[in-house]
Amino acid sequence: MRRLHGLVGLGAAVVLTLSTTATAVEAPPEKPRLRGVPGEIERSSDPRLAAWQRLQYGMFIHWGLYSELGGVWKGKPVTKGYSEQIQMWADITHSEYAEVAKRFSADKFDPSAICSLAKDAGMKYVVITSKHHDGFSMFDTKTTDYDVVDRTPYGKDPLKALSEECRSQGLKFGVYFSLVDWHQGHDFDPDNNNPIPKSMEPLIKRQLSELMSNYGPISEVWFDMSSPTAAQSRAFAGIVHDKQPGATVSSRVWNNAGDFRVMGDNEVPEAPLDGPWQTPASIYHETWGYRSWQKREDKPGKIRDLVTGLMSVRARGGNYLLNIGPRGDGSVVGFEADVLRGVGAWLDRHPRAVLGASATRFGGRPWGEVTVNGRDLFLHVTKWPKSGELRLPGLATDVRRVTAEGDRALDWRREGGDLVVELPAKPTDAVLPVLRAELKGPLRIVPDRTVTAGDGRWSLSPSDLHTGYGYADKGSYYSQKRTRVRETAYLATPRTASRVEVRVTGSAEPGARYRVRLGSRSYVVSGKDLMSGPVGPFHVPRNQVTPLTLTLANPSHPGQDLALNPNAISIRPTEN
Template sequence: MARKLLTLVIAAVLVATVLPSTAAGHQSRVRGIPGTAELSPDAKTAAWQRLQFGLFIHWGIYSELGGVWQGKPVTKGYSEQIRMWANIPEADYRTVANGLRADRFDPAAICALAKQAGMRYVVITSKHHDGFAMFGTATTDYDIVDATAYGKDPVKLLADECRRQGLGFGVYFSLVDWHQGHAFDGDNNNPVPASMEPVIEGQLRELMSGYGEISEVWFDMSSPTRAQSEKFAGIVRRLQPKAAVNSRIWNNTGDFRTLGDNEIPAVALDGTWQTPASIYHETWGYRSWQKREDLPGKIRDLVVGLAGVRARGGNYLLNIGPRGDGSVVEFETDVLRGIGDWQRRHPGAVLGASATKFGGQPWGEATVNGKDLYLHVTHWPATGELRLPGLATDVVRVDEDGAGRLDWQRDGDDLVVRLPALPRDTVLPVVKVRLAGELRIIPRNTVTADRVWQLDSTDFEQGYSYADNGSYPTTRRTVVRQTANLVAGRPQVAYATFHGQAEKDSRYRVSLGGVARVVTGAALTSRAIGPFVVLPRQVTPLTITKAAPAHQGEPLGLRLDSAVVAR
């Protein structure tokens, strides 16, 4: 009884300090939750998230071939893997390497182009599946310094130029290596034999030691053991403690999850993640016979991809494939410039903006930058009306960004904006909403009750992530969080009772109203959890996560059928 009384006293104090003012203007009758998606609590990973948008470069011996072998286009597979798809003998492939001059590789121009596009970092292929190192290495003479007419280290040149121009720098590194002994495998799912480990370790130490500060290390493919994943990632972390490691080191040992090629998630994801995208989905390496058409449509598609990924909290890494001589394809240059032009027309809408908790809307996506809420309208409503549900913050004004003011009104907690018949920006129009304060929202699954909340599974929002069992084919989407949002008419102490099935020996964190309780799975589904404080006239999230997950994608392991929150 004393504990409950103390909790009520605390609740009363909190009520006095957090209830919203209703003195002027529109105010939601309910105070919403913060609407900005948080960055990772880990400083290194949060710094990587702030990079937001980067340039990926696939360049190697395969670029010299341009997707053609013996005079014929190789139409199967990505062109950077042409040696496998065309079954090219290594002796013939080495002959191609001997002729690589790369005399038009211009790091300064590449970095300037990346900055013009609004990118903040550059990642280049240091070694792809063919095993040919595009950097100087003592582990083999199968590298650009020793085996080509170029004779320089382009990775070093690019790393130095990135620093001069204020860009982050990263390297792609394939764990598949046909030169070191991996057999051709259409899925690139080869295990890493022990005999290959010294070369991998040696090359990683070289890359992590001789190229200045590294922002990102992008491993790719193969199916290493957990011990190998930890060993290779450990080299990076010892030598480059600020570098973020992607999930294709496998066995859930990376710092962020790399999604599938060109994948934009259908649902918002918890944790840190990245979409790797290519200007042409058909290939990453240069393809001489690639169709390059509809420049405005290509710019629009990629701007929509960028806005969608950023609105959902991911980083966007967009690829170009230079020719064998190192020159950037003119069409790709024009695409990057077009993306940059759009960003300059809408400063703050993507770069520097944060993801929001609105989720995808029928008309598009939303980002926020301070008190400016940006609505990226991918589908211009034919009705002339754009509706944003659940906005709990006062609105000062609304503009079509770059084109002037728009009429708007409130419909409960919805913002309704009147749009012209056609937008000014034909790439991706943006509606800019100036807010009176911090962004707060009323989630769609908010449940209001006075004393007792009877919740079923549909009242809970799932938080999603990804996990793998050591390879690309084993990657799967996981549920890592369950959240219901409660609103009360009066302050009260409450207990939560859950019905369903949990991993009985796992430890779960149940959070409600700023208070967290850690219980076993057995206790979670067998007894009331609490006490908690539910404050009046504000959304109070009830959230279940693993108390100490092994990695951000570890499955919650909870089937939740229903729940009751009551005194």
């Protein structure tokens, strides 16, 4: 038995050099190449969630009374905290803060221009703050007069105008909704971790009902902060699902009642996550709402950072929600507009490399990331290798040709299972270079740490397993923790097919129900039975990679921890 890193010794490799005439040099095959596993990470099997995942990239908008202040109170910059929370950080009284509404004219708020900017940036949807922690409703609500229609010179419903313009320009529309509400009685809490008293529930439910009823189809409801009870979380999410069956709910409704998991601000997870997830990103990490004194510099560097963030999130299977903070008058800061258009220009130079593409099982590489779109494999080079070579191990699909920007053909050859790229002397795109390998068939790979056994027997240790991660929470932002939701091993039998059984030793939750899947067959067993006897029989085909996967059979939510710690897994032939 031996562990395979990539596909060494079982196939061929690819080297790319920039030249006028591209050639492909195929080494004589040493033995039949292993049939790899599908390399594309699938979207959710739930059509509603899959539709949300296909949106991929959207615009976040933080706009409210705090935008009128621009991070300044009584002539002095408020340097502590995010500027959209200036009421708390500057300890502004409710009566003083309410006075700000009297000068909120929003005379430059232009939904058409905002939607056009989103499309220029390559975005597919827009999410705007309907109510932030200050409790000031930026929509026409009947629950209070503390809203943009009743208290400001603007006197109109900006969400109505924006939602209609989104539909007109082919963008999906979503809303942010804070569960913290200082106007309705929450105290200032630097952690924004306030429980929700029962007295506030009717207002929250009525406002959610209004938002879900008056603005056409909603694609996403982005709840935020507070620490609701499990019953409250289910009730709030339930209103959304009842009135907008096509909408998705963010995990910040808490108590694992959401549809997709939200990462920390600007966070790119180290490893791909199982299930739908999103990274909220800001042009400036210091604030989300408009800040008049914010330093705005190094536009090319900012574009490069955001392109890298967008691409990295997409390569790991997440959605990317990038924020702008308009001024109080509704106008978009020119620097922010230029940055978004810079991101869009890069996307235009690399059509199909990010938008419409999918994450792959290659994971992050030392030189960058990999996405796939149909039979095109895209190599995003964030760190130009000093060696002049770029190596991608484990590619099990034949390559037709390889190109760089401008469809310039590159020489290539195969060595084992590696795609090796001889790079030009310098990056081929000033923002982020992308190479494209055209495949002869669907993407298949031999994952790192694939274990092969010619006699149909495998002995696996924890180091052979690929862990699938999720997140779970206990009702608040600070209780959110990463969880293990899957363990997968990849088995290869180059010689003969095998009929086998699986034995797992270690620890498991005795009463939990686990699904053991090997190839096309699966069994559901209790944790006690999993630890006490064999599971099977299974069939392992010859000359291909077959995944062995351990998950919970019926998790209460996608991020529920596996509560399984295998010390060893043995796969042996069986006569049963």
